Structures are given as structure tokens and as C-alpha cells.
Amino acid sequence: MGKGGDASAATIRGPMKLVGDKSEKYTWSEVKKxxxxxxxxxxxxxxxxxxxxxxxxxxxxxxxxxxGDDMTDIFAAFHAQGSQAMMKKFYIGDLIPESVEHKDQRQLDFEKGYRDLRAKLVMMGMFKSSKPFYVYKCSFNMSMWAVAVAMVYFSDSIAMHIGSALLLGLFWQQCGWLAHDFLHHQVFKHRKYGDLAGIFWGDLMQGFSMQWWKNKHNGHHAVPNLHNSSLQSQDGDPDIDTMPLLAWSIKQAQSFREKNADGKDSTFVKYAVKFQAFTYFPILLLARISWLRESFKTAYGLGAASDNAKLELEKRGLQYPLLEKTGIALHYTWMFALSSGFGRWSLPYSLMYFFTATCSSGLFLALVFGLGHNGMAVYDATTRPDFWKLQVTTTRNITGGHGIPQFFVDWFCGGLQYQVDHHLFPMMPRNNLAKCHKLVESFCKEYGVKYHEADMWVGTIEVLRHLQNVSDEFIVDMVKDFPAM
Ligand code: HEM
Structure with a gap:
């Protein structure tokens, strides 16, 4: 029985497709279809x-x-205990394990090893959050906001106002890390509490729609640095979907050719990819503007950021429509009051304040995201490795170094300095990641999996070099394909 074995569901979801009874056996190649x-x-x-x-x-x-794939590990990464009970109604039969020819005994031992490590971390209580830690982080963050507001309200000094805008940029960055932790359900076991805290830090304080973020971010977690396998599938990472501005692989750089009737690169794509190592930082400055736009569209039903998000909104709608709309509206209300100096400032001065805060926040956030994954391995969805290798090889941890102290990295990156460990265990609270990191690192060493970390300077140089390498490859390819150029 297909479609979850649920006749009422079948009427809602279209005609029922018979795929056999529950004693059915399937080969891996059948699943892949x-x-x-x-x-x-x-x-x-x-x-x-x-x-x-x-x-x-x-x-x-x-x-x-x-x-068309194995979800065992990503399911464990995302779900509360008990969610497994819901799987029963979708069960259609068993996989024939011998048909999974791409896994030898060493691979099977490796997979058992990392599943055992996860069980060990659960036993160690590593998925329990420290409430005092999060009370401190939330209070500190609200203090930053209060100081930024006071600097505008009580002062007429330009230096104070620029300082306030930069502080607001940092505040929004830190809101991002807090919303991130709450919406990964790191802090509360009860999903609703996490969602409500996410709406507070996300929609109200930061101006980002919770659902827009969840769709994009959970998708990224499930398949980091992966290209879609086909135009119809939804198995690519939305975070590397940055064309025509930036290409993270030669395949991505060439992907816009199929959009043009003549199969050639447009002039814009040629220049964007050619100079992407130079345009990277200016683009990061504008990142928050794009996220605000997508969030507004999502919350008010004006569009979606990707085909996947569009489908989700069409079929399921917003999870918290009223709260999201109200949160975003209140965000623009307080932001408008602050950016206008509570009615004292001229329009150009208000815009200067708004753009200083917005661009600095975009840079602070995107810098950390970029360091986390950019310049690391990029895969095709059809040839992705197992869960553990995919997460580890596409991700970079950030350390202190070259004059940047570790305590600053820990604060600035909000837990994402342990990006590898976070990707393996997205529901693990930030306060336990440092401890987890040691176990993960030694497990990777034991199985020869490349575990990468770099400080903020070295990591940034790696990202820029990677962009330049893609540009160079793209230029060679363009000349080869279109010698008249
Ligand atoms: C038959 C398969 C599946 C079933 C029955 C299922 C069921 C559920 C249930 C009951 C929840 C809500 C409770 C909770 O958060 O644990 C949930 C949430 C979630 N599921 Fe699944 N799931 C399935 C497959 C997947 C897969 C394959 C992924 C990822 C690739 C996934 C990603 C998520 C995420 C990210 C959430 C949390 C969303 C949020 O925080 O709002 N699920 N799922």
C-alpha cells in the first residue's frame, strides 16, 4: 500500500498508487527511482x-x-524521540540489504561506529541544554539592543549614532545565533517553546521569518553543499544556490547556460563569475537586505525563496501565520522609530543609520556562514557520500589564531565555530559543542575522515582562493567552448 497506507490521505493527495503489500522487498536501485x-x-x-x-x-x-535515499541518520539528527511512531503509516516493505552494493564491510562498520557515538552522546546528557547559559545569552543580547537604542535616544553625536548602528548590526547577528539554537530545538524539548522563542528573536527582533529560515536552513543541513540532481528533485542545498552572483563549482557556474536559448553564458554571468573573488565581500554586505526581502515575502504570502519553499507554502501554508505577520510588522515599527532617531533625523541621515546597521549585520552573519562551508567539498546529489562524510567534508570549524583570540571567536560565531560538530548533531545545545568536538575529532581520525579547521583569516583566504579557482576553471572552459571569445 502506498502513500502512507492511509485511504483518507490518498483522497487528499491524489490517486493511490499500489506499490505492493508490507511483505514486499525492494532493491536499492528500485528505491533510487x-x-x-x-x-x-x-x-x-x-x-x-x-x-x-x-x-x-x-x-x-x-x-x-x-x-530515493537513506534517511536513517538525518532522521536521528532532526527528530524528537517518539516521532518514529508516525513512520508506521508510510511503511511499504523492506530493503534487500545485499542490493546496497556500494557499501562494503568497512563502510557498514563506520556507519555503526558513528551511530554508536551518537548513542553515547545521548547517554552522556549532551543533548540537554544549560538553561542558565541561555538566560545569560538572551539577557546579554537584549542589553546590546537597549544600549544601541539609548545611544540614539540620548545622544546627538554622529560617532555615537554610527557606533549604535554597528552595535545593532552585531545584535542582529547574535539574534541570528539565538534564533538558530531555539529553532533547532537545542534549548527546549517542547517544540512550541522553541518556535515561539524563534519568532521573538527571528521575526520581531531580527526581521527574519521563522518559516523562511527553517525551510532554508533545515534544507541546508540535510544536504550541505549539494547540487540538485534534477530540475524536478528537491535534493540540493539552498545555501549554495547563489548563481548568477557566485558559483561554488564549475558545474554551478555553467548551470545558467541552459536558461539561455543559445546555450551560452550571458554577459552578466561571465563577468560575475570572472570577478567573484572580488565581489564576494560587497555581496556579503547586501546579504541582510535579501534575507529581509525573502522573509517579508514569506510572512505576507507574496512569494517564496525557492521551488521547495514555494511548494511548502502552497501545500502547507505558514505554521504561525498571525505571529509571523505581527512579529515582522512590529520589527519594522521599532526599526523605523530607531532609524529615524525617534523622529529627529532627516531622511538621508536615517538611511545612513539603517544601511550601516543592515550592511554590517549582513557581513557579520554571512562571514560566519561562508567560513562554515564555502570552499569545502561540493557534491552532486546523485553521488553524495554517507551522512557523516557529507557533513564533515563540506564543513569547516573556526578557531582562534593570527591575533584573533578564541574567546572572541566563540562569542562572534555563536556556536558555529563548531560547525562540523553542529552539523552532525544539530539538536545539541551550543553549551555542549566544545566537549562533543573532542570526541568527533578523534572518531574522524580513527576512520581517516578529513576533519578541517582554520582560523578566521586562513578560512577567509581559503574561501577566496576557492572562488578564484572556480573563476579560472570557468574562464578556461569558456575559451575552450567558445574560442571566438
Ligand atoms: C517517514 C519519515 C518522516 C516522518 C514520519 C517524520 C515525522 C516528523 C514529525 C512527527 C515531526 C515533528 C516532531 C519533531 O520535531 O520531531 C518532524 C519534524 C521534522 N522533520 Fe520529519 N519526519 C520524517 C522524515 C524526515 C526527513 C527525511 C527529514 C529531513 C531530511 C525530516 C526533517 C524534519 C525536521 C527538520 C523537523 C523539525 C521541524 C521544526 O522544527 O519545525 N523529517 N518530522
Whole structure:
């Protein structure tokens, strides 16, 4: 029985497709055929589930990133204990383990090893958050906001106002890390508390829609640095979907050719990719503007940031429509009051304040995201490695070094300095990541998995070099394909 074995659901989700009874056995190559949201099979511990068109999934469209694949580890990474009970109604049969030819005994031992490590971390209590830590982080953050507001309210000095705008930029960056932790359910076991805290730090304080963020960020976590396998599938990382501005692989750089009738690169793409190592930082400055725009569109039903998000919004709608709309509206209300110097400033001066805060925040946030993944391995969705290797090899940890002290990195990066460890265990609270890091690092050493870390300077140089390498490859390729150029 397909479509979750649920007749009432079948009437909602379209015609029922018979895929056999529950004693059915499937080969890996059969599973691999079901890779689109309309026809999506997933495997969990050698059991096969048909989740085709299950747009009501509480986690949203991210489920389709694993259509036609094994979801055992990503399921463990994202779900509360007990969510597994819901899987029963989607069960359609068993996988024939011998048909999974791409896994030898060493690979199977490795997978068992990292699943055991996860169980050990659970036993150690590493998924329990420290409430005093989060009370301190939230209070510190609100103090930054209060100081930034007071600097505008009580002072007429330009230097004070610029200082306030930069502080606001930092405040928004830190709001981002707090919303991130709450929405990964690191802090509260009860999902609703995490969501409400996420709406406070995200929508109200930062101007970012919770649902826009969840869709994009959970998708990124599920398939970091991966290209979509086809135009119909939803198995690519939205965070590297930065064309035509930046290309993270030669394949991505060439991907816009198919949009043009003549199959050639547009003049814009040629120049954007050619100079991307130079335009990288100016683009980061504008990142927050783009995120504000996408958030506004999502919260007010004016569009979606990606095909996946569009499908999710069409089929499922917003999880908290009223709270999201109100949160965003209140954000612009307080931001408008502050940016106008509470009615004292001229329009150009207000815009100067707004853009200083907005651009600095974009830079502070995107710098950390960039260091986390850019310049690391990029894969095709069809050839992605196992969960652990995918997460580790696409991700970079950030350390202190070259004059930047560790305590500053810890504060500035908000837990994402342990990006590798966070990607392996997204629900682990920030306060436990340093301890987890040691175990993860030694596990990687034991199995020969490349674990990468760099300080902020070296990491940034790696990112710029990677962009330049893609540009160089792209230019050689353009000349080869179009010698008249
Ligand atoms: C048959 C397969 C699946 C079932 C039955 C299922 C079920 C659920 C349930 C009951 C929840 C809400 C409770 C919780 O957060 O644990 C949930 C949330 C979630 N699921 Fe799934 N899920 C499935 C597959 C997947 C897959 C393959 C992914 C990722 C690739 C995924 C990603 C998520 C995420 C990110 C959330 C949390 C969303 C939030 O914080 O609002 N799920 N899922």
C-alpha cells in the first residue's frame, strides 16, 4: 500500500498508487527511482517508506531532500524521540540489504561506529541544554539592543549614532545565533517553546521569518553543499544556490547556460563569475537586505525563496501565520522609530543609520556562514557520500589564531565555530559543542575522515582562493567552448 497506507490521505493527495503489500522487498536501485516530491521513497534502517506528496510533514519540504535515499541518520539528527511512531503509516516493505552494493564491510562498520557515538552522546546528557547559559545569552543580547537604542535616544553625536548602528548590526547577528539554537530545538524539548522563542528573536527582533529560515536552513543541513540532481528533485542545498552572483563549482557556474536559448553564458554571468573573488565581500554586505526581502515575502504570502519553499507554502501554508505577520510588522515599527532617531533625523541621515546597521549585520552573519562551508567539498546529489562524510567534508570549524583570540571567536560565531560538530548533531545545545568536538575529532581520525579547521583569516583566504579557482576553471572552459571569445 502506498502513500502512507492511509485511504483518507490518498483522497487528499491524489490517486493511490499500489506499490505492493508490507511483505514486499525492494532493491536499492528500485528505491533510487523515487526521487521527486510526487514520488518519494525513503529508507530508514533497511525499511522502505513511501512519503510521496506528504506535504503535511511537520518538518516541511525538507523531507524531499532524501527522496530515493537513506534517511536513517538525518532522521536521528532532526527528530524528537517518539516521532518514529508516525513512520508506521508510510511503511511499504523492506530493503534487500545485499542490493546496497556500494557499501562494503568497512563502510557498514563506520556507519555503526558513528551511530554508536551518537548513542553515547545521548547517554552522556549532551543533548540537554544549560538553561542558565541561555538566560545569560538572551539577557546579554537584549542589553546590546537597549544600549544601541539609548545611544540614539540620548545622544546627538554622529560617532555615537554610527557606533549604535554597528552595535545593532552585531545584535542582529547574535539574534541570528539565538534564533538558530531555539529553532533547532537545542534549548527546549517542547517544540512550541522553541518556535515561539524563534519568532521573538527571528521575526520581531531580527526581521527574519521563522518559516523562511527553517525551510532554508533545515534544507541546508540535510544536504550541505549539494547540487540538485534534477530540475524536478528537491535534493540540493539552498545555501549554495547563489548563481548568477557566485558559483561554488564549475558545474554551478555553467548551470545558467541552459536558461539561455543559445546555450551560452550571458554577459552578466561571465563577468560575475570572472570577478567573484572580488565581489564576494560587497555581496556579503547586501546579504541582510535579501534575507529581509525573502522573509517579508514569506510572512505576507507574496512569494517564496525557492521551488521547495514555494511548494511548502502552497501545500502547507505558514505554521504561525498571525505571529509571523505581527512579529515582522512590529520589527519594522521599532526599526523605523530607531532609524529615524525617534523622529529627529532627516531622511538621508536615517538611511545612513539603517544601511550601516543592515550592511554590517549582513557581513557579520554571512562571514560566519561562508567560513562554515564555502570552499569545502561540493557534491552532486546523485553521488553524495554517507551522512557523516557529507557533513564533515563540506564543513569547516573556526578557531582562534593570527591575533584573533578564541574567546572572541566563540562569542562572534555563536556556536558555529563548531560547525562540523553542529552539523552532525544539530539538536545539541551550543553549551555542549566544545566537549562533543573532542570526541568527533578523534572518531574522524580513527576512520581517516578529513576533519578541517582554520582560523578566521586562513578560512577567509581559503574561501577566496576557492572562488578564484572556480573563476579560472570557468574562464578556461569558456575559451575552450567558445574560442571566438
Ligand atoms: C517517514 C519519515 C518522516 C516522518 C514520519 C517524520 C515525522 C516528523 C514529525 C512527527 C515531526 C515533528 C516532531 C519533531 O520535531 O520531531 C518532524 C519534524 C521534522 N522533520 Fe520529519 N519526519 C520524517 C522524515 C524526515 C526527513 C527525511 C527529514 C529531513 C531530511 C525530516 C526533517 C524534519 C525536521 C527538520 C523537523 C523539525 C521541524 C521544526 O522544527 O519545525 N523529517 N518530522
Amino acid at each position: 523515487h526521487i521527486t516530491p510526487e514520488d518519494a521513497w525513503v529508507v530508514h534502517q533497511n525499511k522502505v517508506y513511501d512519503v510521496s506528496n506528504w506535504h503535511e510533514h511537520p518538518g516541511g519540504g525538507v523531507i524531499f531532500t532524501h527522496a
